[in-house]
Amino acid sequence: MAALTNSIILLLISLLIYGAGTATNLQARYAGTDLANKKQRATAISITMVMTTFGAVAGPNLVGVMGRFAHSIGIPELAGPFILSAAAFILAGLVLFVMLRPDPLLVANMIETYKQEHTYKGQPVTEEATENKRGITVGAIVMILTQIVMVAIMTMTPVHMGHHGHGLSAVGLVIGFHVGAMYLPSLVTGMLIDKIGRTTMSIAGGVILLAAGVIAALAPSDSLILLIVALALLGLGWNLGLISGTAQIVDATIPSTRAKTQGKIDVFIALAGASGGAMSGMVVANSSYAALSLAGGVLAFMLIPVVIWSRKG
Known part of the structure; x- marks a missing residue:
């Protein structure tokens, strides 16, 4: 929309939203560890980061293709990669919304609450129960x-x-x-x-x-x-x-x-x-x-x- 209307304000707003998506992508490395035990947390992080590699490699190679696609539908060529980004963000959001259930962080919170409720008075607090x-x-x-x-x-x-x-x-x-x-x-x-x-x-x-x-x-x-x-x-x-x-x-x-x-x-x-x-x-x-x-x-x-x-x- 910003490219079609030549609106710098709309472009800045869209980049703000885009930045939020990028931040969410970085936070995904933490999500992989929510239910991993201590001896497998770095491996869980690494799996998330390897998946990021495919997007990092494929994205730049699709710039020309998306530019030509944008031109074919009457949109400036430089806006083409943003069409791909928008579609990718929407697809990622749908996958998380549909498939990431129950939320692993919520499950981890429930496990922590259960452990606290079933810890007897005077019982030593484990290292993982404190910051x-x-x-x-x-x-x-x-x-x-x-x-x-x-x-x-x-x-x-x-x-x-x-x-x-x-x-x-x-x-x-x-x-x-x-x-x-x-x-x-x-x-x-x-x-x-x-x-x-x-x-x-x-x-x-x-x-x-x-x-x-x-x-x-x-x-x-x-x-x-x-x-x-x-x-x-x-x-x-x-x-x-x-x-x-x-x-x-x-x-x-x-x-x-x-x-x-x-x-x-x-x-x-x-x-x-x-x-x-x-x-x-x-x-x-x-x-x-x-x-x-x-x-x-x-x-x-x-x-x-x-x-x-x-x-x-």
């Missing part, structure tokens, strides 16, 4: 730092490549490897996080992000291979940070307050990503892409003392 503030803090910090580093370096990589003569096909190849590394390893990384532990894999994520920053900083401007390696490592480090941090949040919360806590943390993650993207341009403008990449690597390395501190609690 772990330290665990919530650490999980949030892991995801926030990971998001800042990933968005900052990813945002400026295409600009850096463009300044040094790389074409759009080369940029697309690098970003393609990056996005693939963000999501495709999820099933493996999720199982590793469940088996080896949240804090150990959070440290691994920090080390991988540090390596990504160093390689991106030292890579010659004409080396496409090294940029692919750097951005793939950046995506993998982000994957480890997001899944391990999410699992820590779920472990540290109780069902009755879990959704509220998760929503608040995702707001901070979104703000962190926006800040990282905005600051990255200023850093590169006043120094260099290498300086930005090294700074991102050092920031990611700060995950290590954070998770070590969590172990001492």
